Amino acid sequence: MxxxxxxxxxxxxxxxxxxxxxxxxxxxxxxxxxxxxxxxxxxxxxxxxxxxxxxxxRGIIRRIAAVPNHYKLGYRYNGMTVWDVEDEYVSEFGQAVGRLPFVSHCYLRPRHLPQWNYNLFAMVHGKTTQEVQQYRTQIKDLLINVLQVRNDDSDHGIKLMTNDILTSTEILKKTGLRLKR
Amino acid sequence: MKTTLTQLEQDIINQYQKGLPLCSTPYKAIAQALNSSEEEVLSAIQALDNAGILSRVGAVFNHKKAGSSTLAALAVPEAELDSIAEIVNQFDHVNHNYGREHGYNLWFVVTASDEQALIEVIAKIEQLTGYPVLVLPMEKSYHIDLAFNINFAESPRGCH
Known part of the structure; x- marks a missing residue:
């Protein structure tokens, strides 16, 4: 006891x-x-x-685990895929994207129009850039009917796309969150 | 240099990145599940740790419970990227910072003790860099775990 x-x-x-x-x-x-x-x-x-x-x-720790170093395992490329999903479908389709085995995080975030029109973020990891691009295509296939098509914001000279991928060019800082002594 | 992983090492990574058994002798429990011995499991984990393939065997924190945090981005001229990144990295509140190919080319996570402190840190970053910060807090999570399945079949041979 x-x-x-x-x-x-x-x-x-x-x-x-x-x-x-x-x-x-x-x-x-x-x-x-x-x-x-x-x-x-x-x-x-x-x-x-x-x-x-x-x-x-209480949700303070997620787990005590063997935490792998993904970079050492060959996962050198990560892509932050971002999607402009119609609001009424984002919950259902966000969960579907979150279930894909190659997605490590999938979050809803606010838009900031006109410069940022994406509300769904899904992080994918791969050993090559091709692998990461292929994951983006798979997510796109899933979301194809719920993506929002917007008119370009000509006043601001901004072209609004339905989705994008932001691949990492360099890690400028990475420290796990630590409680300070 | 470690180039290939044994089946036991692969199984340990894929199955126990999500958590060790919570019991007095977790490695004995793992050994039973993987049809191995406690000694073999311990030495496999030690080898993975020595090779840097495990970053640690330890606690993983829930960022959301650690205070207030947000994803943030800056759009800066390529020529200024390094100097601006240096300013951002000076903050203890910033624990990830990635360069990314996009108009918004600097992406970082800001964590503070509470929302007010978070707002103040972001204001300070804007003031020091001279660029507006795009603030994108998480509103909802559709996937709660950072562990993803490792595909060892296509592992490159030269893991350094």
Missing amino acids: SNYTSPHNLQLSSLERQFVLLTQSGLPIVAQPYQYVAEQLQITEADVLAMTTDLKE
Whole structure:
């Protein structure tokens, strides 16, 4: 049995904060990693497991996982595909795009007309630029009937397309989100 | 240099990037699921970690619960891209910054303790760069997991 009790909100207790600081940059690769955490925090292993479950349930951590370095695995190219989807269909079709196995994130975001008319963002990853382009085509096939066709905004000299892909040219900064000490 | 991954290593990555079993001996549980031994699983994970193929075995945070955050973009002349990127990167609040091929060519994520702080950081970025920031907060997520299936069949041989 565990004595661990949750603070029931998004605030972290002092113990939880220590837990986060201890686990965010990695756990030692040992048979009983939670026992290691327990020793560091001077609580029981059962309490560590209960706290981990609770932090997951509260949505503060997504998971404790083997986090791969996608770049090292050959996924050198990412494409942010952006789509101007008719508002009444965006929820249904956004979920369909989110289910595609090569999509890592799929989000609804606000438009800023006239300079930004895309409301659906789907991030795809590939080992070649061709692979990324092919994923864009697959998403387009799915969305073809719900894309909004707009007249060009001639006042602003802006050509409004139904979709686009923004491929990464360089990573200028990438640090995982970390709780500050 | 590690060039090819064993079946066990591939299975570990694809199945456990989504989370380790939450129990006292997670590697023993993985070994049972993958028809292996705890020692083999531990040494496979250690090898993946040493090769940099795993960035870590650890906690993955939910950005949305860490305060207020947004995707943001700047459209800057190509010649100024590096100097503007440097200004943006100075902020601790910026944790991703990518150059992208588009009129909006600088894309970054800004995270702050709350919405007011976020607005202030964006105003500061606009002031220091001299360009208006396109602010695109997430309104809805249609896909909640950042893990995607790794296709090892087409892995290039030269993983460095």
